[in-house]
Amino acid sequence: MNQNQINAHKPKQRVLVVAPGRGCYNKDELGYLQRNHADKQEFIAHIDAYRHKQNQMSIAALDSETKYSFKQHTSGENASALIYACSMSDFIDIDCEKYEIVAVTGNSMGWYIALAMAGALDPDGAIQVINTMGSMMANGLIGGQLIYPEMDELWRLDNVKIQHIDSLVEQINNEEDCQLYTSIFLGGYRVLAGNEAGLKRAESLFPNIDDRYPMRLYNHGAFHSPLMADISARGKAALTAELFQHPKIPMIDGEGRIWTQYSTDTNKLHEYTLGHQVLAPYDFTKAIAVGIKEFAPDKVIVLGPGNTLGGPMAQSIINTQGYGWTNKTDFINTQEKTPKLLAMGHQVQRKIVSQHS
Structure with missing residues (x-):
């Protein structure tokens, strides 16, 4: 019996997949797409074809710059699409022979990525929503x-x-x-x-x-x-409810609400995403608590780029005492023996998760 046959007889591990928000593509992440996703040219080209129509710099060019620029790489109109490309590419690489994705969520902008992961936005709708909302303050930040x-x-x-x-x-x-x-x-x-x-x-x-x-x-x-009232109104005007579909995978939003294939009202999903989600606090801690309690995942996979969400993820799990963690020491001890939290922005952990390892 070869290794593939052995793996086929193993039960899949249930996983919660988490997308990061803004601020995770930093100096060390420059070249993330080139290093990890040279096989995603068609996906990346699809994003850049949309951005070309908006007269925006391609994410392929941003990722391949020789030097990281705070001004260029962290501006909303660039960071949002770039992070989406990295995170979604990581999601595509998850070994689904080994893992069953039971739910998805994200932090802040990661909610838009979660919509894409779950299929609530198709590839055209995902880049339209993410790029539009990310570019809303291109002419000047509000607050x-x-x-x-x-x-x-x-x-x-x-x-x-x-x-x-x-x-x-x-x-x-x-x-x-x-x-x-x-x-x-x-x-x-x-x-x-x-x-x-x-x-x-x-x-x-x-x-x-x-x-x-x-x-x-x-x-x-x-x-x-x-303070985002104008952004919300402009988002609703630019992005119609028709872009939204029933998710194929359960999604947990920033209020801890679960959206499923069977219960989702796409008009309400549109209203939440461009209304409440923009204007009210995003409770990432609660979203993770719901993910741990309601779906009982064997592991949690955090998508890249980077690993800035690792600490807040562990703290959120500690807050709900998931995996028996009551403090930082419990988390560290578990991670050293049998990791429960796997970050694809961490090269060693990436190999555990990726189908290309």
Whole structure:
């Protein structure tokens, strides 16, 4: 019996697949498509044909630049399509002889990628939605974001820190001309969105942690906040409900809601994606908790590029005590013996997941 026959008799491992959001294609990821996806020329060309019509630089050219440019590679109109190409290419590479994909989700922009993974957007619809929403602030950002920890040193949510963040947000919003909102619940972190006045007050009031936090996120707008009202309206006008289809794989959104092939109302999916999802906090922590509790995956696969979502993923699982993890030490010990969290942006873990390994 050869290895393929042996593998065919093994039961498939159930996996939850998670797509990253903005900010995961950094200096080390330059060339990600060239290194890992030279066989995806047709898929990449499809994306670039759409971008060519919009007079935008091709993602193939962006990925093959000799030097990483913060301004060029992190701008919304470039980063969104580039990250989508990397993540979706990774998704295509998952070894489906070995893994059964039981559900998909994503962080922030990763929701759009999850729609593509599940088939709720076909390839034409996916690049149209992702590129359109990513390009909405090409002429100037609306507000911004910063990130701040709300966990202890063992990666457990800290209620004292959570209450302090909430009280400071309330205080800042009561000050003249200041707006500050929770944007993303990200494992052990809170991402806050606001106008410039609100963000500056946060930077002055939030206690400094490790000379790193509060950390402003470069080239990010005030995503998932009321400041995006115009973006939401423009998105709905540009992207019709007809683009959306019933998913082939269950999807978990930023409220922890499950969308299935049988229960999905595509009009409501369109409204959520371009309405509530744009304007209200994205609860990634809850999405992961639902994924772990409702689908009981044997493993969680995080798509690339990069591995910036690894920590927040582990923290989200710890928060729900999935895999018996109650703290950072539990996570590290498990990962060293029998990894439950596999990041395709990590070359060693990629080999475990990919059909090309």
